[in-house]
Amino acid sequence: MSKQLFRYSEENKEKFLESDNITFNDGSVVTPEEIWDYLTVEGPVKYPGTYEINLSQGNRDSRDEALPTSLKTHYLSLTFSARMEKAKENGKTIAFIQGGQAVDPYTAADTIALRPFLVGQWYHGREHGNDIYKSVLRRKQSKESAFHDMSFEACQTGGYEHVQVGDLPIDVVAPYTVLRCSDVSYGVEAHRHGPNKDVKLINIDYPMRHQADKPWAIEYFARNLRKLVKTLDEARGKTTTEDDLWRAIKLHNEGRKLGTELADLWWSTDIPPTNSDDRGSLVSLANLDMHGDVQASLSVLKEAKKIIAERVKNGVKGHAVTDNPKRLFILGSCVGINESRSEDAGAIVVGKDDQWSHCTKLVEEEGDPYYNLAKATLEYPYEQSIEKRAQWTIEQIKKSRADGVIFIHNWGCNTQAAISRPIVDFIKRETGIPTYIHERDLHGLRDEQEQNRVNAFIEML
Amino acid sequence: MSIQTLEIIRKRLAERPEELSQARKNGQKVVGWTGYNVPEEIIHALGFIPVRIAIGGDDRLVEVGARYASSKTCVFIREIVGAFAENEDPYIQQTDILAFDATCLQNFRAAEVIEYFFKKDVVVLAVPRNFAEDDAKTYFVHEANEFTRLLEERAGSSLDTAVLAESVALYNDIRKTLKSIYIFQAAKDNVISWEEVYDLIQAGDLLDKKEYLTLLQQTLVELTELQQNPVIEADGDSRIFISGSLIPRGDRKLISIINSVGGRIVGDDLWSGILPHIDLDIKEISPAGVALAYLNRTPHAALPYLDLESDRRLKKLHELLSQSKAHGVIYHTLRYCDPFTFKAKETKNVLAKSGIPLLEIHTEYAGSDYEAMKTRVEAFVEMIKIKSEIVEEEAA
Known part of the structure; x- marks a missing residue:
């Protein structure tokens, strides 16, 4: 039985082409026309699984094509692996981090910070032509290899399999050891017995127990952040200044503010302006790390906020959302x-x-x-x-x-x-x-x- | 041949809960503590009665604990939480204050869950992950001072340096005596078994410290009379070293299996065994001095260390294996005990380079895996016995 595949409808193309460009860290720009072309021609060939209409994955036979930023986040996801390869070719430093942490110091040190999900996305995006089941099987196979080297009771193998068993060129494994996950810090340690000796390892030690009320805990974590930046600098051969960090903080504050405003707008109405998936993919841009390119995330986030404000104002309901x-x-x-x-x-x-x-x-x-x-x-x-x-x-x-x-x-x-x-x-x-x-x-x-x-x-x- | 003092210790342990109850009626407070880096001397010097919260082996309590702390938490922690939920353990019943540390994050979570559900007064000592770094030590000194301050509040008095010095001296004597006793169990023609010494070590978690020291010294006198010059040497026995997750009081499943198939345990590096009592060097009589001495010991597996070659935990394992002349390691991992399960394969590979076989036994407190464990342990014991006999024959 042949698989049903989703396709973007031509009738939405004209409207989409009027939307904003995406601007990337290196100053390059991709136009809506190029995005449309990728999503309708190249994308379905490289990543047929993502176009598959499959209930297990939650794909629909239609998506919110009237929401341009939905297409753009899809584009950024599909091009992620190729963009990371290109970034490495251009000498960019790439660090593995923890989910649920901000990435300001990594941005300051001109480093792409990838959380576990993104490390997997990069690795699996290297192979083209897979349907959903092949993709899942491939992921399970790599996880099995990591479980063997770490612990079969690990929930999170922290991309170990890709950095050690695979050949993903991560320069530094440098997550915050936050409490949201203990497996990641054990995972950092596991790299010490892997075959890849080139990857630098550092745990950014996150204090516990009323930590925000303890000046010495804040000082300690600040010293850890300095060590992090020093380690990233060693990896890239350049020095990060305090001005670089201020710029990064201001940039990320802008992302955090926009994300919060977007969420507040979304929550302000009884009629959900997007469906759950679109809401999640837009709000998650606030950390600016989601697609391995802070400027690209910021530009989509800015546009998304304008669109959501408009939808809220006009009482537009998100695609496929039921009444009440x-x-x-x-x-x-x-x-x-x-x-x-x-x-x-x-x-x-x-x-x-x-x-x-x-x-x-x-x-x-x-x-x-x-x-x-x-x-x-x-x-x-x-x-x-x-x-x-x-x-x-x-x-x-x-x-x-x-x-x-x-x-x-x-x-x-x-x-x-x-x-x-x-x-x-x-x-x-x-x-x-x-x-x-x-x-x-x-x-x-x-x-x-x-x-x-x-x-x-x-x-x- | 039996050591008479061991009988006295068993009797005193049976009497201890009632003794604690009386002490509390007389106004003393009991601090239940758990965690690899809890500086017990500070608790003792503040006039509290320290009692270690370390129980295991009860699958029913594990199930009870899972209702509060999820079924994905390690069985030891689940049992502790379950024991607080039921409040029937005679020692847990007597605790006024709890002192937990965050060496193992699951231990920290247990503190939070017990505090939330059972409204216990919990003092937590935070522990840095990057324990070997100077910055981390500075941070830990602050945490130790804060830990002391919180306990002082509860004691209603400040920590007296002279009293702390007395406590440190007492604990140092306990550690020194334990180390002397420990040699006897691994010796040729031993008059005390590792199992007896292990129980002896754990008795110290509960008994009055001064009395405990006296009993240890009596034990040592008896041992010295029976065996003046204990010599540890490899022999035809299947000499087993136990490593990995802790084996607290109440949990003797693996130990009894090893014994039942003819294995002889001659050493351990368990958190519930000899390990916490070795290499503790208190250089300064202050909360910071005591706490740093704890942090500078052989580290717990829950604290990540990123360079395999200079890992002090593995170096200590090698050293203890050499001292005990063990032929193989049984590496005990409890269900969801991440600190040790994550390192099982790595430890096996490291020891293999030195020709030391390692068998990982992954288990929980249910009895359902008893026979499966026994089969594996029996095969391992048989294998190393044959190997040691061959080595002995070749040496002869």
């Missing part, structure tokens, strides 16, 4: 539900704590940039005590007017799993909103069993 959907807030690291299938069941995802908490913390723009950055980082709501984190989450739930909360943790993610129950317990007690905890596998297709539970929860709401 039940609003879900998702908690947990590296997780999500099958958004389109959940929308089909009458829900919409209105927010997540992960990939959002760090975007809500602006860095002060006067004083010692390292100290300010350290202070803002130690204040990430996601990394606070149970009560503080839950209290912040309640604020987000109220802003987004969520009807239900799902805390998801991946199999093997001890640090999030351990506090899932107290967090939802606190939220339920304080708000009365229904919650449930959901365990899933990070890798592979999302299965029927998982969707059954989500659908049952939506039905209950």
Whole structure:
């Protein structure tokens, strides 16, 4: 049986061509026409899996083609691997980082910072012509090899397989050791026994337990950030100045502000201006790291904010969103539900704590940039005590007017799993909103069993 | 041949919960502590009664703990959380304050969960991941001072340096005596087994420290009378060294399996065994001095170290293997114990270079894997016995 493939409709082309260009870090520009051409000609050949209409992946037979930034984020995803290869050819330094952290110091040191998901995206994007099942099989094979070298109980192998067993030219493995994931710091250590001796290793040590209230913890993390920049400088053979860091902080503050404004706009109306997937892909631009190019992310984010404001003003409803959907807030690291299938069941995802908490913390723009950055980082709501984190989450739930909360943790993610129950317990007690905890596998297709539970929860709401 | 003092210790352990109860009625406070880097001397010097929270082997409590801390947390932590939920353990019942550290992040999470659900008063000592760096040590000194301040608040008095010096001296004597006793179990014609010494070490987690030292010294006197000059040498026994995740009181599954198939345990580098008692050198009598001495010991596997060649944990493992003349390592990993499961294959490869075989046993507190474990351990013990016999024959 041949696979059904999605295609962008020609009737939306003219409108799309009127939208903005994307500007990249190196000053190059890609026009809407070039993007359209890629998405309709080159993309389907290289990455047929992403065009597959497959419920397991959540693909629809139509997408929000009237939302130009949706096409642009798709373009940036599909071209990601090729862009990283090109960046390496041009001598750019590339670092592996943790998810849920800001990347200001990496930007200051002219380094591309890639979280685990993006390292995988780069590696898997190198191979063309795969359908969904081949892509998933390939991912599972590489993960198996990492499990063998690390631990089969790891949720997150931190791209070990790509950097060590594969030949991905990552220069530095330099994540923050935040509590959202303990596997990543063990993963950094695992590189010491791998065959790739060229990759530099450093853990940026994130203090714990009321860390934001302790001046010595902030000082310590600031010193760690200085070491990080020094390590990145050694890798690229250049020196980062404090002015470079100030510029990076200001740039990222702009991204964080835009992302927050975009989220507030989205939440301000009863009619969801986009579907869950588009909301997530636009809000996640706020950290500017999502597509391996901070300027590209910023330019799409700026355009997205204008479009969402217009949609909110005109009461435009997002593509495939049902009337009066039940609003879900998702908690947990590296997780999500099958958004389109959940929308089909009458829900919409209105927010997540992960990939959002760090975007809500602006860095002060006067004083010692390292100290300010350290202070803002130690204040990430996601990394606070149970009560503080839950209290912040309640604020987000109220802003987004969520009807239900799902805390998801991946199999093997001890640090999030351990506090899932107290967090939802606190939220339920304080708000009365229904919650449930959901365990899933990070890798592979999302299965029927998982969707059954989500659908049952939506039905209950 | 039995060591009489060991019987006294068993009796005193049976009496200890009631003794703690009486002490609390008399106004003393019990601090339940857990964590590799908790400086117990500070707790002791502040007049608290320190009791280590380390229990295992009860699958039912693990299930109870999973209701609060998820089924993905390591079984040891789940059991601790379960024990607080049920509050039936005689030592947990007696705790007024808890002192946890964040060496292992799951231990830290346990502190948070116990604090949240069971409303316990928990003091946490944060521990840097980059423990070997000077900056990290500076940070840790601040944390140790803060830890002390929080305990002082609860004690209602300040830490007296002279009292701390007494506590340090007492603990140093305990450590020194334990190390002397430990040699006897690994010796030829040993009069005390590793299992007995292991129980002896863990008795110190619960007993009054001064009394414990006296009992240790009595044990040492008895041992010296029975075996004046203990000599450790490789022999035809299957000499097994245990490494990996801790084996707390209540959990003797793996140990009993090794014994049942004819293996002789001659050493360990367990957090619940001899390891915390060696290489602790307190250079300055202050909270900072004590805490730094803890941090500078052989590091716990939960703290990442990025250079394999200079890893002190692996160096210490080699050193202890050499001292104990062990023929092979059984590497014990508990379900979801990331600090040790992540390093299992690496440790095996490192030891293989020195010709030392390693068997990883991954388990939890359920009894369902008993026979499967036994089959694997039996094959390993048999293999190293044959190997050691061949070596012995060749040497002869």
